[in-house]
Amino acid sequence: xxxxxxxxxxxxxxxxxxxxxxxxxxxxxxxxxxxxxxxxxxxxxxxxxxxxxxxxxxxxxxxxxxxxxxxxxxxxxxxxxxxxxxxxxxxxxxxxxxxxxxxxxxxxxxxxxxxxxxxxxxxxxxxxxxxxxxxxxxxxxxxxxxxxxxxxxxxxxxxxxxxxxxxxxxxxxxxxxxxxxxxxxxxxxxxxxxxxxxxxxxxxxxxxxxxxxxxxxxxxxxxxxxxxxxxxxxxxxxxxxxxxxxxxxxxxxxxxxxxxxxxxxxxxxxxxxxxxxxxxxxxxxxxxxxxxxxxxxxxxxxxxxxxxxxxxxxxxxxxxxxxxxxxx
Numbered sequence: 001x002x003x004x005x006x007x008x009x010x011x012x013x014x015x016x017x018x019x020x021x022x023x024x025x026x027x028x029x030x031x032x033x034x035x036x037x038x039x040x041x042x043x044x045x046x047x048x049x050x051x052x053x054x055x056x057x058x059x060x061x062x063x064x065x066x067x068x069x070x071x072x073x074x075x076x077x078x079x080x081x082x083x084x085x086x087x088x089x090x091x092x093x094x095x096x097x098x099x100x101x102x103x104x105x106x107x108x109x110x111x112x113x114x115x116x117x118x119x120x121x122x123x124x125x126x127x128x129x130x131x132x133x134x135x136x137x138x139x140x141x142x143x144x145x146x147x148x149x150x151x152x153x154x155x156x157x158x159x160x161x162x163x164x165x166x167x168x169x170x171x172x173x174x175x176x177x178x179x180x181x182x183x184x185x186x187x188x189x190x191x192x193x194x195x196x197x198x199x200x201x202x203x204x205x206x207x208x209x210x211x212x213x214x215x216x217x218x219x220x221x222x223x224x225x226x227x228x229x230x231x232x233x234x235x236x237x238x239x240x241x242x243x244x245x246x247x248x249x250x251x252x253x254x255x256x257x258x259x260x261x262x263x264x265x266x267x268x269x270x271x272x273x274x275x276x277x278x279x280x281x282x283x284x285x286x287x288x289x290x291x292x293x294x295x296x297x298x299x300x301x302x303x304x305x306x307x308x309x310x311x312x313x314x315x316x317x318x319x320x321x322x323x324x325x326x327x328x
């Protein structure tokens with residue numbers, strides 16, 4: 001008599017798409033994840049979330065609870081929007097399905113730049129000087145400009161309070177430019193931060209928990225090279241793949257040490273889980289943290305996969321490791 005041993009595959013749901021401006025990037029990250037894992041070990045399920053927030057599997061609309069009931073683990077590849085404001089995480093918590101990445105409160109704190117700045121400032125993480133405004137403030141943009149100018153001089157970057165991939169960022173070269181720029185961002189997004197524009201080299205550092213026998217493993221810093229003439233990383237640079245990344249980077253040993261320490265500190269101060277990626281500006285005098293993202297982009301050309309490769313790892317290993325963390 002012959003006996004056959006069948007391997008029981010783990011069913012992995014990959015959430016991608018979503019409601020944010022990073023929809024296209026999320027589709028690409030999700031596709032990279034779906035292609036990363038061996039079929040003999042994992043039954044990969046593509047869960048597509050459309051721009052209205054409706055869930056679909058195999059091209060058919062599906063109730064989230066029904067879709068999740070069939071999954072062993074969820075890999076969240078939803079950049080921004082419902083994927084990083086805590087909404088999807090709360091759905092996953094109610095369903096009792098293990099999932100990768102930060103819990104609801106922590107992921108919301110990392111997406112909301114106003115809250116993130118408050119937390120990291122209290123943790124003594126050096127960041128550009130920042131002033132926050134919302135449409136609920138009983139102030140004109142002229143009055144807001146006076147407040148900003150009293151604290152710091154131009155030029156300025158004005159950023160939406162809860163957007164990623166550099167979406168909606170605007171530059172104000174002079175104090176006279178700021179009211180219109182600030183008004184446009186507030187009208188479009190409802191809340192904004194104004195930061196002093198800093199000239200320097202941009203860097204990114206990835207963080208992975210419980211990796212290679214380290215509780216908090218920091219990937220080597222990468223330098224983010226913007227196309228010639230660009231003052232800062234813009235939304236278009238993500239969508240047209242014009243960004244270049246230098247890994248390993250040529251930052252000094254002290255700069256690399258500080259970048260890695262700050263990325264780890266920020267990860268834990270925000271209460272993030274499993275992994276994160278932090279963006280920095282390195283000036284001749286100091287290192288400043290710009291923001292922290294709870295869900296790294298993993299599509300070809302993104303910086304996180306290149307940092308993994310620089311230490312002999314891969315997206316495949318990273319996803320398997322993340323699934324293990326979710327199930328732990």
